[in-house]
Amino acid sequence: MQLAGISHRAESADTAILADHQLLMRLRTALDDVQQVELIYGDMYLWQAGTPLQHAQLRPTLATQAQQYWTLPVTVPTNRLIYAFKLTDLNGATIGYGDDGFFEDTATNWATTGHYFHLPYLHVSDAELPPAWVKSTVWYQIFPERFANGDAGNDPADTQPWGQGPVKPDSFYGGDLRGIIDHLDDLADLGINGLYLCPIFTSPSNHKYDTLDHFEIDPHFGTKKDFQELVDGAHARGMRVMLDAVFNHFGAASPQWQDVVKNGAKSRFADWFHIHDWPVGRDQQTGALNYETFGTTASMPKLNTQNPAVRDYLIEITTYWLSQLDIDAWRFDVADEVDHGTWRAICAALRAVKPDVYLLGEAWHSSPSLIGNGQFDAVMNYPLTQPILALFNHELTLKDYVGKTNLQLTQYPRPNQQVMLNALDTHDTARAITVMGGQPQRLQAALTLMMLLPGSPCLYYGTEVGLPGGPDPDNRRCMPWQPAPATTKMYGFVRALLVWRRQQAEFLATSALSWQIEGNCLVLIRQHADQTVTGTFNLGKSAQTMANDGMTVLAVGQQGQQLAAGGFSLQVQ
Structure with missing residues (x-):
């Protein structure tokens, strides 16, 4: 038994609280090394x-490329729990594993309290379960x-005709809030029930990630009344x-930074910024x-978020739009470069x-x-979704894809994994269809696979019509409204999906996930109770x-039971 491959941490994602009196117990072992894991x-x-x-x-x-995960939903009637694991290897040898490490499988050892992991009391509030609606x-991301x-x-003074290219870093085309309002029915028809808007606050750029005033709508986008x-x-x-x-x-051009430049x-x-010398x-x-x-980027000075005055200001901004304009969610840019204390204060x-x-x-x-500890419900799930593109570009073997994907599916407690934001492309990446060689069928297959994975899926605007685009700024082309999106072949497929x-949604949030590799076909199975959903993707060069x-x-x-090269099928049993 490879002891170095065995790991478990109490009060972590390995003991994810699912609901009152319920948690999901998890243990890792080396791949193909253990035949049984018993929880005591x-x-x-x-x-x-x-x-x-x-x-x-x-x-x-x-199973990842190197480890096997073992799980069990556990009901804890008293909310107090001690536990340890008994592992049996492929040869039948057994060993105990608990809070103080490994111990021999003897009655005396199993009667020793110090060998057990402890969860003194399970508080659902500690789990910080994400909002169920997510x-x-x-989601539909709009630039x-x-x-x-x-x-x-x-419109800005230098606005270009809609859709005229090529798109440049400083191009303006006149998109605004009124344009989004005018197409809400189109988005509802597509099946969208979440709008994710890139920044809309006052800024001199087209992307608005160099904000001047977080309390005001950029005048080229409209007014607070419009919003x-x-x-x-x-x-x-x-x-x-x-x-x-x-x-971050x-x-x-913000008044705070300009005051620093002047004075x-x-x-x-x-002390709102990280300044090492003057001027x-x-x-x-x-x-x-x-x-x-x-x-x-010289035009984006980094905030000193550990400054209490800065934190208070950021809290004032975010609570304003939540309480006064009734928004439902916040996405925080460059979250991994801001200190955790600030996120805990803002999130609380x-x-x-x-x-x-x-x-x-x-x-x-x-x-x-x-995630957790008073911070976010989820993060943008690039490590889960980007390998999908590599898979359909034949840059990953099926086995490696499964191993890498399973690794990402074990990074977070299950309730949070269910609300991760899954997107094949965003305003920061090249368009998925362009990455996959401009082939609509690959995009359709990739979207189908993404929709079967745990998480909250997100489409980047224009995906429903197969809008192409290379790296920034080409990935930010104008949404084509002629011909009408609903008349395109891609739209019909995306809408049905x-x-x-x-x-x-409820089935996919609660069902078990497993994989099979059948020749050159990747099979993803979601199963719960008496229902099974199967996605089959032929990555080979011939029909299977x-x-x-x-x-x-x-x-x-698909024709009958035959799946053409590059074909895919979504089935329900």
């Missing part, structure tokens, strides 16, 4: 009073400047609204900045205003440190026979 558990006080401990078998679930939400121009009267109409219209159609906040840095160390905002600027010899920024303030607010952090890597995904015989919901390249 109970209430310590009752055990000491003579009540026998309970025994249950953990079930092997997800599990049923299909407001490029979605639709509903009011030409607020309130947008929120009310979305809510009337069953849609939630998520805004984007940039608190401010724009260089130097005497500025009342001098602020570049070293005349080396050209290096003497203040910290987002990346290496927002949940006090609206307990079911959805709080999402931007991160491009596995970020369990941002989204409608099905919303119908199956599918093993399933359920009712086909959506398919491309």
Whole structure:
């Protein structure tokens, strides 16, 4: 038995609280090394009073490239728990594993309290369960400047004709809030019930990630009255609204930074930023900045979020839009570069205003440190979704794809994994269809696979018509409204997929997940009670026979039980 491959941590994602008196127990072992894992558990006080401990078998679930995960839902009647594991290897040898490490499988050892992990008391409030509504939400990310121009009267002076390319970093096309309002019915028809808007606050750029005033709508986008109409219209159609906040840095034209530039160390905002020398600027010899920024962008000075005055200001901003304009969620830009104390303060303030607010952090890597402990409900799930593109580009073997995906599915407690934001592409990446060689069928297959995975799926605007685009700024092309999106072939497929995904939201949030590799076919199985949903994807160069015989919901390249090369099928049994 490879002891180095065995691990478990109490009060972590390995003991995720699911509900009152319920948790999900989890243990890791080396791959293909252990044949059985038994959980021995109970209430310590009752055990000491003579009540026998309970025994249950953990079930092997997800396997990564190197480890096997074993899980078991456990009901804890008293909310107090001690527990340890008994492992049996492939040769039948056994060993105990608990709080103090490994111990011999003897009666004396199993009677020793110090060998057991302890969960003194389970508090559901400690689990910080995310808002339930997110599990049923299909998001639609809008880059407001490029979605639709509903009011030409607020266009910037240098606005280009809609859709005229190529798109440049400083291009303006006149997209605004009125344009979004005008197309709410189109989005509802598509199956969208969550709007995720890139920043809409005052800023000199088209992307608005260099904010000047977080309390005001950019005048080229409209007014607060327009935004309130947008929120009310979305809510009337069953849609939630998520805004984007940039608190890692401010724009260089912000009044706070301009005060620093003007008054130097005497500025009342001098300690709002990370400034290493005065006056602020570049070293005349080396050209290096003497203040910290987002990346290496001089126009985005980094905020000193550990300053209490800065924290208070950010809390004031976020609670304002939540309480006064009734938004439902916040997405926080560059969340992994802001200190955890700030996020705890902001998240606590927002949940006090609206307990079911959805709080999402931007991160491009596995970020369990941002989840729980008073912080976010979820992060943007790039590590889960980006391998999908590599899979359909034949850059990953099926086995490696499954191992990498399973690893990401084990990074967070299950309630949080259910609300991770899953997107194939965003305003920061090249368009998925372009990454996959401009092949619509690959995009359809990738979307179908993503919709079957745990999480809250998100479409980047234009995906429903197969809008292409390379890296930024080309990925921010104008939404094409002619011909009408609903008349395109891609739209019909995407709409059917989204409608099905919303119908199956509860099933997909609660069902078990497993994989099979059948030749060159990748098979994803979701199963709960008497229902099974199967996605079969032929990554080979020739047709293959599918093993399933359920009712086909959506398919491309399927004839009977034959699945063409590059084809896929979504079936329900």
